[in-house]
Amino acid sequence: MNMINIKVAAIEQVTPLVKHFTFVNKDGTALPAFSGGSHVVVSLDINGRVHRNPYSLMGSPEDTSAYHISVRKQEKSRGGSEYMHENVAVGMQFKITYPVNLFSLAKKGRKHILIAGGIGITPFMSQIADLKRTGADYELHYAFRSPEHGAFVSELEQGCGTKFHCYTDSNGERLNLDELLSQQPLGTHVYVCGPNSMVVAVLEKARNFGWPENHIHSEQFLAPPIGEPFKMQLARSNKEILVPAEMSMLEAIEAAGVEADFLCRGGVCGRCELQVLETDGALMHNDHFLTDAEKASCKKIMPCVSRAKCERLVLDI
């Protein structure tokens, strides 16, 4: 896969749990253009094991001199976010993928309602730059645990003015979805990025008010869950490999030297889909891509986030 070599130009501690990283091209030239809502996959070599994590680009798409990402330190980190927080320093170099957008703004939308929870604010930072440039009508609703965890609040207050609404959970402030979604003008689109409970609540509320599916947008990158180790066979490569507890199937395939397709590595895009040729147990689907019927069929799996509980699993790769 074609990658970009970048250099860490700056690191800023934004909240007790969030760090903001600025990347520039290693050779000093401009980085590839991107649109609001795009992400890149950062590739880290940690003790000989390659970690690849998706992060939303936060900067303005008009500025390609640098990319900006923010990383929240995860409590149950498999190593990626912890490494970013503890070990990455200014001047370090690594590889990232070209930007991909799985969370783009609906260009024909007449109004845009952006709903962020915690670190879910990041894709909206670049989208807001796009919305401001086109003069589109929008509202940003941002909920977070407590004042010290509200990353980029003053920046957003300044940039978005009255379009910005924030909700501090510890102050008892709650976003009222009934109020927000029941009286929006025709042609409004809603976008949500945040913890699972928030995403589910917004999707359900919008659907219940009769919002058409194509007006409802969400992004939720999943970290591959830690599970039981299991073995799998790669039919075309003629290899039998072990998937350790803290590694995803995709990572195990890559570690075995087999090239696999991927884009988001978070169960969203569908690019890494593999055909399951044979299995004698249960597939544990964790992605947001396959339909329920596809998941039930046991014929396909998203190796970036899903796992299996079985004695035998044969994949077409």
Place this chain on the structure above:
Amino acid sequence: MERGYWIRSKPVYTSLMWQEKATSHLVVAQGSGGMAVLKIFQQMHPKQPITVLYAPSSDSIVDYASTLKKVVPEGLQLFDSVQEMLTTLKEILPTMYMGMRVYVAGSEGFIWTIAESAKEFGIEDIDMIKELTGTLARSIYCVHCKAITHNITTNIGKCAGCERMLFVRDHFSRRLGAYMGLMVDAESPGQLPEIEEIYP
């Protein structure tokens, strides 16, 4: 038509059915589409507010206006022409909220006239429930002179603009509300396949 083969742009029409999840309902019909409105009111009425707009059509022998007055419990507005209806529609839509479901019934020309007006307010045609009533007659867009000829019921029709004989294709323009028409005898002038009524 070859089995399993489908022109993606060709619209799919269904029957009007109330959508349970909604903030309000807007039913728009013309001419024979009045029957589709009477049919939807045979179903359980939804809880949310309903608005019904109806205009008669010169193609439809039956005017459903008087029956609709008896059946529609609230929010019925009758018009003499589609033009008048569109004026009202453009006044109503800015006051409506997301979750308003749109139901359209009538001729294909009428359905896409409404779709074009609704689009200005951010309603995409895929979000509307559309029922084609009365006739399958097509509007065709001449790819040679760009004129649109209405009410073509045959596989080949004469362009009202340039008088070329056009083969009526399934390729459909949502913007124009018309199917593509292509000169049928360009290579052998005057030699026409049999002209048959297939869109009665």
